[in-house]
Amino acid sequence: MIQINEFSEMELRFRYNADLIALIKERGEFPNYQPQRKTWLLPPSSQNQRLAEHLLAHWEFFLRGELRPADEMMEAFKQARIAASMARDAPLRCPGLGGTLRPFQRAGVAYMARTRRCLVADEMGLGKTVEALAALQYVSAFPALVVCPASLQLYWQEQSACWLPGRQVRILGTQSTLEERADIWVVSYASLPRYLPFLRNIRLRALVCDEAHYLKNPAARRTQAVREVARYVPYRFLLTGTPVLNRPNEIVPLLAILGTLYPLGGSRAFLRFVRDAGPERLEEIHARLRVWGFLRRTRAQVLPELPAKERVRVHVPLDDPSAYAEIENHFWAWAQAHGEVLNPLVRLTRLRQEALRQKLPAIREWLQGFLESGEKVVVFGHHREALSHLGQVFDAPVMDGSMPVRERQALITRFQEDTHFPMLLSSLTVGGVGWTLTAAH
Template sequence: ADAFPDGEQSETFKKRLVDVQKTSEKSERVVSDFNLEHFGNGKEMFPFQKAGLEFLEATGGNALIADQMGLGKTIQGLSYIAAHPNQRPAVIVCPASLKLNWEREAEMWLETDDTIQVVKGGKPKPLTGDIVIINYDILKKWVPTLKEYLPQILIFDESHSIKNSKSLRAKAAVELAEVVPHKILLTGTPVLNRPTELWNQLRIIDPYKYPDSNFFQWHQRYCDAKKNRWGWDFSGASNLEELAQSLKTIMIRRTKDQVLTELPEKQRSSIFIPIDNKKEYQTAERNLQEWLAEQEGLKPSKRVSSVEHLARIEYLRQIAVKGKLKQSLAWIKTFLEGVEKLVVFATHKKIISALMEEFGECAVKIDGSVSTEKRQEAVDKFQTDDQVKLFVGNIKAAGVGLTLTAASNVAFLELPWTPGDLEQCEDRCHRIGQKNAVGIHYLLAKNTIDVTMAAMVEEKRGVISQITDDKNSLGFNLFGGKNDE
């Protein structure tokens, strides 16, 4: 049965949600009866952000804000905390790299006397803050302490991080959410690959509407569940229009072209680069094809794991990026001869090291080796120092939570596996505060697995768009230009 704040989904409540959705999508200013007198420190929320708060109010503080990256989900989450000063403590769970960002935003926007406590590693100890900020990596260890603290508001930032219900962090998130009356999830990419990734997020928000007992039924309906020799496969997608409609009572999503027309659109282009190790690449590609053919001919019990498959594919990707590296560095050098700054994303340590070796005098980097404090220093330096023209980021470490609007151009030396990660990286520049058109440049090794991956990512993006944006396509493709539809 459906469950809403009053225990049942009345027709009046249904109508209220529909009205709020329509208002939010139009980005009209909403007249609300909650008090935001002590919020903003002189800064004004955008109308669509106020509409997001109205949606949170209409859902009783149990919802998923899935606004596209750069539209201020953090501010909307903080505004709900500000609108309910008697609902304390509030707990914010986020990636480790974003803890300082949340602390900074809370200090900037909240005008209350709330104390802010940023939890660090080590042995759990008594909590004292009105607003507690903790990262996913240590959440499991702190769950008993957090539950005893009786939080009233719980925010999961980048909630796609808990999409895998079998992971320790997801289990910890579910356990903590069970004792909290108001749960708000924030992510611009609620689905990275397939509909099944929504399930754990939905059950956290509303365990009555999405109980464990409904797992199989829901997956059959929306994940094209199929039984094979190894069990059930939930990696598909089905009834996407119906799913998109059902999400409207629990999820609100606005895209930049809907609510922030003053923010320039992204201008995408693919730059195909010939590799200088063609023989090496062709040999590796042939070896991979032969190996895959051998695996196909074996009995299932004799085949190697999917991890081995990925490792061999990853090896081919490394050879491709190695072959395009020299030309890619030349492209970046030519770009930097102009006056504009550039953000470059890559995956492998060797590539990031090569970039820093070539451009270290005018570059900063963020990867897994950079501490949280040093990351903010790197961002600030890139944003304010005219001599620092290049930002080098690891796709995972630097793809979320950072504002890099000093640049209006982003280049990818390597592509991520998912469209969600791709958009997260792109939106480090394409966000509030950006005054110029944003150019996105994909440096693809010609006639290699790079091009295959680009097509795969684009196909995934089409499926995801049907779910979250309620349309067949996001309106663009990796190879530049608008789709006809």
């Protein structure tokens, strides 16, 4: 059967036939198999119309709906895709998910599943991680590979265990061995190239790249490694709140990984369109991207659905566990020798300082990625040395007890009003109570 759906796509349903599947792959333009519905989707085009006519004439298919002219169906297809990418909700059932999606997230997952290759560019804090995991579960795209910065590997492992409790998740290069099996493999951008031979042999069904703006340089080794993996993976989801940081051509490597440059006319034609449109026609640029796989929702658009506050704990592995263990052993030896004579918190300070020292690289990496989104951030800390270090690295002021109250208020007023003041660092005792810092979402 061939049915014309609400997106003006052609839905092909038939009993398994290897020859027919090979024909669809050979003659179809962008054929898209939906395993949860056991349906092949073909977007409207002259080439796909010729394929449909061939199936109706020679393969005993019958038609439900009207096979209109290709250009008319393509226009309807574009408008339906754009509407789906901007939907506030969608009917979606996802058995096996370990939580409840918000309405706009259901709409996002439905759109990602339909396009199969999507650049998810929602603003930070809207749950791109959850949407990606839900999309994997919804289409049963396992095994899947998640590529992310090293500092986020444990976060992805924890979120996967939370939202997909029935799935095995392993981090490549840590507790896992290449002989083990997993539904989701997590690997850092830096480590990905050396695991390419292993990944070629496990028949990945999905690729998820977090902080995908790391891939803006097409000549970078990590970008080339991701492109190598993407070549044979049907589902591809790239997540970033900042797909374009400085220049429009930064998005081109991402679209190349997704495989959506061709329907956009190629890199030169797309960049020419972007330059001609200009920033004042941003929605027009977004609309063209939405046809082939682009999600962009802002906090303002979905604010009623967001909770008042969301806490996310990111676990960071120590760079040098032996150094921490040595200090820890000294502490316990001292504690056993002195009993209750002295306050053990004095000795514990060294352990806390050593743990913080080893976490600072991951903290710097996370903050750098956040600042690239263009959002403001407030960083609270306990150790003055760490706050001073971050202040020097990011050229940001530190608000602590040594600063007079009037200077603190002037600093906060500037942070609230000055768009060129992206970061404020503060001690917990000074900045934790009584200040209005709503400029940082």
